[in-house]
Amino acid sequence: MTGEHKRKGLLPFVIYSQVLLVATAFVRPNVLAGRFPPSTSLISLPSQANVDRGSNISATNQNEEILVKNNKYIEGLLENLTSLLDRWIITGSPKLQTRIGNVLNIIEAEAKEPELIKKAQRNIQRAGLSLERRQPEKSTVDLGKTDEEKRRTEAEQRRQWEADRRSKAVVDQHSSRSVLSSRTTPSPTGENFMKQVDSSLYPQNFAREKIELQKSLEGDNVDNQTETLANDPGKSASAKVSELVALAGAGSSFEGQNLGIGGLDDVLAEVKRRVWTPLAAPPLLLQELGIQPVRGLLLYGKPGCGKTLLARKLGQMLSPLRPITVVSGPEVMDKFVGSSEKNLREVFDNPPDIYDYFRIRESDGGESVERAALHVIVMDEFDAIARSRGGRGGSGDQGDAGVARDSVVNQLLAKMDGVDTLCVPTLVIGLTNKRSLIDPALLRPGRFEVQIEVPPPRTVDQRVSILQVHTRSMHEAGRLLVRDAPIGSAAARQATIDLPSYDELLQMLAAECDGFSGASLAGVSRAAASHSLERAIEVFASHARSGSLLEACVVTREDFSSAINDVLNSVGTDDFKEEASADTEDDTNDNDPDTDEAD
Numbered sequence: 001m002t003g004e005h006k007r008k009g010l011l012p013f014v015i016y017s018q019v020l021l022v023a024t025a026f027v028r029p030n031v032l033a034g035r036f037p038p039s040t041s042l043i044s045l046p047s048q049a050n051v052d053r054g055s056n057i058s059a060t061n062q063n064e065e066i067l068v069k070n071n072k073y074i075e076g077l078l079e080n081l082t083s084l085l086d087r088w089i090i091t092g093s094p095k096l097q098t099r100i101g102n103v104l105n106i107i108e109a110e111a112k113e114p115e116l117i118k119k120a121q122r123n124i125q126r127a128g129l130s131l132e133r134r135q136p137e138k139s140t141v142d143l144g145k146t147d148e149e150k151r152r153t154e155a156e157q158r159r160q161w162e163a164d165r166r167s168k169a170v171v172d173q174h175s176s177r178s179v180l181s182s183r184t185t186p187s188p189t190g191e192n193f194m195k196q197v198d199s200s201l202y203p204q205n206f207a208r209e210k211i212e213l214q215k216s217l218e219g220d221n222v223d224n225q226t227e228t229l230a231n232d233p234g235k236s237a238s239a240k241v242s243e244l245v246a247l248a249g250a251g252s253s254f255e256g257q258n259l260g261i262g263g264l265d266d267v268l269a270e271v272k273r274r275v276w277t278p279l280a281a282p283p284l285l286l287q288e289l290g291i292q293p294v295r296g297l298l299l300y301g302k303p304g305c306g307k308t309l310l311a312r313k314l315g316q317m318l319s320p321l322r323p324i325t326v327v328s329g330p331e332v333m334d335k336f337v338g339s340s341e342k343n344l345r346e347v348f349d350n351p352p353d354i355y356d357y358f359r360i361r362e363s364d365g366g367e368s369v370e371r372a373a374l375h376v377i378v379m380d381e382f383d384a385i386a387r388s389r390g391g392r393g394g395s396g397d398q399g400d401a402g403v404a405r406d407s408v409v410n411q412l413l414a415k416m417d418g419v420d421t422l423c424v425p426t427l428v429i430g431l432t433n434k435r436s437l438i439d440p441a442l443l444r445p446g447r448f449e450v451q452i453e454v455p456p457p458r459t460v461d462q463r464v465s466i467l468q469v470h471t472r473s474m475h476e477a478g479r480l481l482v483r484d485a486p487i488g489s490a491a492a493r494q495a496t497i498d499l500p501s502y503d504e505l506l507q508m509l510a511a512e513c514d515g516f517s518g519a520s521l522a523g524v525s526r527a528a529a530s531h532s533l534e535r536a537i538e539v540f541a542s543h544a545r546s547g548s549l550l551e552a553c554v555v556t557r558e559d560f561s562s563a564i565n566d567v568l569n570s571v572g573t574d575d576f577k578e579e580a581s582a583d584t585e586d587d588t589n590d591n592d593p594d595t596d597e598a599d
């Protein structure tokens with residue numbers, strides 16, 4: 001056949017295929033409305049025979065174009081499906097269920113991408129609608145029926161659906177309702193369980209379930225669980241409290257980067273094992289094992305290594321029900337004999353109230369939980385309070401101040417031993433740079449029996465971890481000039497391929513900051529940021545355009561170099577060397593001028 005013949009033979013087919021496409025566009029809305037059975041595919045990929053006939057549009061292009069149109073069409077249906085599912089979750093209407101089934105049918109018949117079909121099925125599963133139930137039932141509520149007939153049919157459908165749902169819930173409590181059902185897992189038999197099954201039939205419960213689902217997807221599921229705990233009347237207050245402590249410290253809660261603490265993973269692991277575990281265990285079990293939760297934790301180590309930071313974060317985790325109390329040793333001390341003990345007693349005897357959130361859910365107004373909830377007292381500069389009695393070596397050489405301090409230590413011992421009653425369970429976290437100054441009686445088992453050193457960052461990895469805590473947000477905001485700055489950020493616009501990546505930069509800085517404490521590393525990050533801001537402000541002042549300020553404000557490698565010098569100049573190199581080489585706190589005490597101090 002000649003080229004001309006070919007063209008003549010092709011013309012009718014081209015016209016036919018264009019007409020078919022236009023017709024398809026008109027037919028589609030009718031399918032959406034459910035008036036046509038979605039049995040035949042309305043968007044067909046061109047057959048191989050047609051392509052062979054020599055269409056002037058390349059077969060690949062045509063295929064792609066049709067696929068794009070098909071995907072858009074299916075995405076429209078997916079949106080439709082999502083809004084139907086949202087309404088179904090809240091109302092539970094059988095009519096909606098039928099429509100959802102119909103839309104899914106169309107998607108399954110029409111979608112060219114299997115992933116889109118799976119997406120639709122996943123959405124349906126996620127909403128808790130069982131896939132087997134989405135029969136393409138033709139709704140009996142047809143046009144042409146009287147209102148009364150429609151209502152009767154709907155009522156009948158609803159009754160049927162509720163009966164099915166109830167029996168399904170009993171058999172299938174762990175399966176297809178996925179997230180929703182697993183969250184409200186009841187005991188397999190008994191009254192409570194049936195109450196839950198019944199209550200799940202009410203629209204307001206669907207709405208609540210949906211909110212809870214949202215929270216759990218956003219990782220905010222503690223509220224749900226605390227509500228469940230607090231509402232269980234059979235549980236003792238101390239059991240509720242220990243469960244809340246368990247929740248607060250579970251999973252990755254003790255991970256340093258989540259807490260904003262770098263390089264102290266070993267310390268955190270030890271605190272978790274020795275302090276958190278007994279507090280989170282059921283009280284009955286502790287009783288049976290003959291164990292008591294720890295009453296005192298001593299964190300000691302060089303200045304600026306994160307003791308205060310750690311104590312505050314621990315306090316929040318160990319005491320999720322009430323705020324922690326933070327006092328500084330010198331604040332408690334008073335020059336008048338008797339006043340210091342009084343101050344100390346007040347700290348123990350006046351714990352802050354538990355949060356209202358935990359009170360309002362309790363039938364007794366929260367009184368029993370109030371008495372059972374732990375009170376965490378953080379005592380900074382603990383050595384000011386708890387210094388060895390009788391002066392150094394017990395020689396009693398400290399005059400009135402020494403006498404006052406002795407009675408404070410006695411008071412503290414009385415509180416920790418339970419001689420002087422405590423109104424609520426109490427954990428004291430003492431922080432000191434000089435453990436050896438603490439009165440030995442306080443360090444005996446049953447008092448500050450857990451003593452953990454908070455060391456300076458000794459390895460490059462530990463310093464990287466601390467630098468990461470202090471630079472993560474500037475990196476994520478695209479204000480740190482590195483090769484892998486977030487796309488579209490100010491840093492990404494200025495970055496070049498020869499720059500280090502974020503991880504490489506941290507490694508370099510950590511290597512340069514050998515001997516720096518956590519506080520100094522935090523200082524380096526702050527100083528680098530302020531160098532960058534200073535430069536950006538200068539640019540802004542000369543151009544007077546706010547856009548230029550925002551664009552120019554990125555922290556560079558050079559900013560960090562200047563910052564390291566700033567910190568070295570202000571603190572002095574020798575301090576860092578001393579810090580890096582001192583492995584135990586006792587090394588410090590030998591040269592400690594404070595040890596001979598007399599007030």
Ligand SMILES: Nc1ncnc2c1ncn2[C@@H]1O[C@H](COP(=O)(O)OP(=O)(O)OP(=O)(O)O)[C@@H](O)[C@H]1O
Nearest residue numbers: 261262303304305306307308309466469518519522
């Ligand atoms: N390990 C660390 N991880 C992250 N930041 C740290 C770390 N250590 C110290 N820092 C930073 O240094 C600041 C000061 O640390 P912090 O007050 O906790 O040290 P400290 O050991 O209690 O010091 P001091 O004994 O002088 O009271 C913290 O607020 C924090 O910004």
